[in-house]
Amino acid sequence: MSGLKELVQGAEFIAKSMGVTLKTLVTEAPNTVQYPEEPVAMYPRFRGLHELRRYEDGMERCIGCSLCEAACPTGAIYVLAAENDPSNPVSPGERHAEVYEVNLMRCIFCGDCMRACPTEAIVLGHNFELAQYDRVDLILDKEALLNPPTPNVIIRPDA
Amino acid sequence: MSDWITITIDGKEVKAKQGELLTEAAARAGIHIPVFCSHPKLDPLGACRMCLVETEGRRGKMLVTACTTPVNDGAVFYYDSPRAKDARAGTMELILANHPLDCPICDKGGECDLQDQAMEHGTGHSHYWEEKRHKEKNYPLSDLIMLDQERCVTCWRCIRYLEQWEDKPQLGLFNRGSATVIDKFPDAELDAYTSGSIVDICPVGALTNRLSRFRYRPWRLEHTDSICTHCGMGCNLRIDTRDFRVRRNVARTNMAVNDEWICDKGRFANGFAFSEQRLIQPLARIDGELQPVSWSEALDRVVAGLKDVVARHGAASVGGIGSAKLSNEANYLLGKFMRGLVGTNNVDFREGSALKAERRGIPSLKAAREADLIVLMGVDPSEEMPVLANFLKRAVKRGGAPVIIVHSRRIELTKYDGVFFNPAPGEESPLFDALTKASLQARNEASPDWLAEVEVDEETRKAAALLAKAEKPFIIYGTDYAWGYGSASIVQALTNWIVAAGHGDRLGFLHSQANAVGAADMGLMPDLLPGQRPLTDAAARAQLEALWQTELSAQAGLGYSGMIASALGRIKALYIMGADPVGEKPGYQKELSSLDFLVVQDLFLTETAKLADVVLPAASYVESAGTFTSTERRVQKAPQAAKAVGDSLPDWTILMHIARRYAPEKADAWRTPSVEAIFAEITQAAPQYAGFTWENLGDSGRQWAWDALPAPREIVAYQASEPAPIDKTFNMRLVTGSLLWDDGNVFAATERMASLGRKGVWLHPADAEALGVFEGDAIAVRSREASLELPLYISPRIRPGTVFVPFSLKDAPVGELFDEYGPRTTVAVYRA
């Protein structure tokens, strides 16, 4: 008898589950975002493409200290520092980054570089559109980092 | 072992030596007491108070500085006690109170004593919230060193180094209290030749290397233990690279060689390896122009060119010129190729057969530090080997050694007590004859007849007396007396003097090139086989014939200048490796352009290379491995530290390729796979090197024995050379010599250093006044051969009646002036 009971119970569960799916089908509108046309909502703390920031006066924040390079667990960052030309400084102080490269093929977007940075120069932005046709384009140079593309996202409130 | 005593640190019994400092005794027991001011190579001072420990004294427990406290038997110390720890934390807090938070942009960050000790001994917080004191930041002390006064912890290490080692107090402390700063003295320059050492010993980032400033972070550097090849001293270096490129050189400790100091040339002049001027691909003369070609084509052209000349004019028409700047392996292979495959004994290098010098170099550098008398003849260690000069100064100041100097200029070391002879060029032999006689008299020995006429004066007697009294004198002569016209007689005369004084086996020659001893050891001289065995030694030839599987000629070849001079005659092809005869004497252009075939293998497109039929790009010693034999016969290895620029290849690889193509039937003998294997072959070819292997050279190298070759024992009569005539026009004697800051190819490639030094002609004030010229004026120096135009410097160090023109000046090679009297000629000097 217990077998029959089990059978009935199973049928009941299946019926219930099919009811749920049918209800969903009928009542709920699709959640899909038409992504390239519509922006995607991102949390403020989302870690996307790297950016190098500047001060308000246009000076680069990066001082080429290489602490991000030291903090990077995958060796994705390369920094070569140089002395500032006092008459035409790139950053405040004596030192700036002559070369700053991020290898996106290695980066795991852990954000340790951002945490190590003493001047909050390197930050991970909201851009997640990282695909490229050529591997070389996955190595970001300083030019690319200082002029990041505007990400196709809307920032949603932090939950 | 009787002087071992027992002390107690933190309740633990520790063995120590009587009288040594507590820091040293504790370090042996594994307790590393933090220090800033204390340095094992500097006198104790106790300035920083970082090393405070507690001790039990007569008045109970008290704090003492461990770095100034000698230990006695039974002494009790507490390193880990709460009071000692508290005191050190307090000191650290005070040091940090005004220390800027520069770590991210400080070159010391990552290898900084203050960082490490603040982590270990600091409290992590500060009682001070006031703004930190502001002082001078990025303040250039010199072209080489940058000072940041805010970072300074006033440990005095730099001041003490310059006083105690350089004997040039060029830095001092100014102001009081927390306003104390390190600075130069007013109107004085920091121009000591080993000033870079203060960067190494600075415990914080106050003194930093200006040339490599911001170009590295210590934790990302690859370290290669290597040596310096700028001079014959063979100082030990650590080459720090990143991305396979040299970022900086720092000193490496080798107590037998350089202690832990290197000179500024070795430290800073490393730009040659990655200069824009480097050759990056082989060039060949096609349609009269040097054009880039592939390695394969270049090598084929070299082989075809050499074979063609041998076929038409015989093997004796080919010559090979090596270099005392290149490794043993490169020079050995050039010799092996020329003698073994081409079949000529025309091999030499610039400092080879032309130099009438003691081929064993100097007895040892250690002997310089332990000397009780210093004799310098025609050599200026301050300019040629600054680290050796520091050792000599130390021997004078700490060991009380007097100095006997024979030199055509009043060199820096003449400021110490002793005797100074200042013979004009051409007057050296009579002086040494007088000294010989005086020394013989001092030892109550009879003078040979040919010395009967010589007069002995007071100064010579004084020098002879000093030399007779000395037990372990350090006696060296230099290139000034051993090279060029008349050098044979001068060297014979000075050898006679030293033999007469009974120190013949202590007479050394200070080779100024990194591998001058090694190149001779490799047999790269027309009359010497590997192991410095004479070419006439049939047994040596037989041994090498077996080793090289070839036949060797016993007919002596031509030397360096002989080969170049014969380029107008019987020499038809030259293979020049790492030498630049035209750069040194532009007149050689005539000889070299008349050659049928010229191959130049070098780092740069030198003046000589511009004449070549094939130019082969070589890798510098930084980019290839090799061994070098220093002036004290110390064989040291210089492993590869960086990646070769462009298509350049190590010298030994190029020679291997050429040899295999030149004689395919003997290619098996030229398949040695590595530098290690070539060195193993060298140890078979050169008897002095027997027992050495690449591995057992170790970190500090190995010396071959001083007595492996005979020392002079006899006083030999000789014919003195006639000095160059003085006439109404050519009324000044030319004096040449090396200065540390020159314009040599390798050195000048470090662009930031090009402005260093004073490059021009030098005159005595009296002569300048007579000529009516002033410092900075353009001066023409004219010999019977040519004329040079240079700015004037006036110095009382110059002997009146002489004009000093240094070697290796850009666009003004002093070699141009040489006539039949060579560097000892007479010249006319006038306002240009």
Next chain:
Amino acid sequence: MITTILISLVKSLVLILVLLGGFAYLTYYERKILGRFHVRLGPNRAGPFGLLQPIADAVKAIFKEEVVPGHIKDKLIYLLGPILTMITPLIAFAVIPMAPDLTIGGVTIHFYIADANIALLYIVGVTSFAAYGVILGGWSSNNNYGLLGALRTASQMISYELPLGILIVAIVLSTNIGRDQGSMSLVEILNRPRPWWLWLWLLLAFPAFYITMLAENNRSPFDLPETENELVAGYQTEYGGMKFAMYMMGEYLSMIASSALMVTLFFGGWHGPLATPGTWYGPLIGFGWFAIKIIIVLFLYLWVRASVPRIRYDQLLAFNWKVLFPFSLIYMAITAVMVALL
């Protein structure tokens, strides 16, 4: 004679084309409906509403490189697998009536290829061949996953054919009710009037019949032959490009054929309002009803797929032998009793 053959040929051709088109858009239908079950849109990029998606998929599959892995020994059998799987549902369709007859100018056109008197037997026989396609493919793949997947499929299909066959026997029996003789012809079964309680009795068998069909078609929750987490892709592991596409076509065409059979047996086939035989519009509307009913039954397949998770293999067989098989026997027995009594 020639006319008959010609008409049959044309009908077959049209049927095959329609079915292949139907397969293509069934995939679209499935993805779209599943998407909506999952609160998303489904394919919407190729063409308006993603309508060209099946075409894009087809182009992709056609232009894929035809690869036969090197370890496959018997290439003929390897190729036969997908071909058999695809062909069987197509030929099963031959006996299914899709619309009322059309008479034009005295020529009567039937909307079925053949009115075989053993139609049901034919269908059962032909569809059994699908198991061969799977087994041959899985075995010739020379690969553990392929073989295990094929064996599972074989035992699953053969097991579930048992209750299926018994239920079909019951349905055939039921055609005897109120008559002298029964029929296996689907045309006959469809066109015979049945009393309302018989419809109800037949509908009682529908769930069981439907479940066996799910299993026969390897559909979720019985898609054990291709359990990715255990068997990679089961018997399809070594197939790619068009050969893989043919396996897919076989699966989806089976779904359509099964739905058509169920519609014919349980829901009156093309019958519906306005589908009057003999009129000019009857066949059109009849075909419309037939299609709509098929689409509804297919929706059931998708609905189940969106709702029920895949079951374990032992559960699959236990359910068959312990529930479906006894049920179908009892059902057949009662039907037989009904036939004897009425």
